[in-house]
Amino acid sequence: MEDKSFSELLNNTIAEKSLLQHPFYRKWSEGKLTVTELREYAKQYYYFVKHFPRFVSCVHSNCEDIEVRRMLMQNLSD
Known part of the structure; x- marks a missing residue:
């Protein structure tokens, strides 16, 4: 191709x-x-946002590339 x-x-x-x-x-x-659809979306989105730093931290702790680790750490510190 x-x-x-x-x-x-x-x-x-x-x-x-x-x-x-x-x-x-x-x-x-x-x-x-609808308001109900937006409310349900907000609940699910909140859960994602609340736990996002944990996801990034897990990737950071398992990453072997130092430059990528630095980028992830910067994201965590923001």
Whole structure:
């Protein structure tokens, strides 16, 4: 496969999987979500945000690349 073909395939795949193409986010963008749907989203998003530093810390502690470890540590300190 040529580089250009691979690059195009990769870009197309990323575009197809875009979070903003998901039906939920389309509804959000159109202002069509109910209060209940937004409330449930907020609960789930809060859980993710609350625990995100733990996820990054786990990756940091298992990463052997010093430059990547520094980047992850910077993210944790922010």
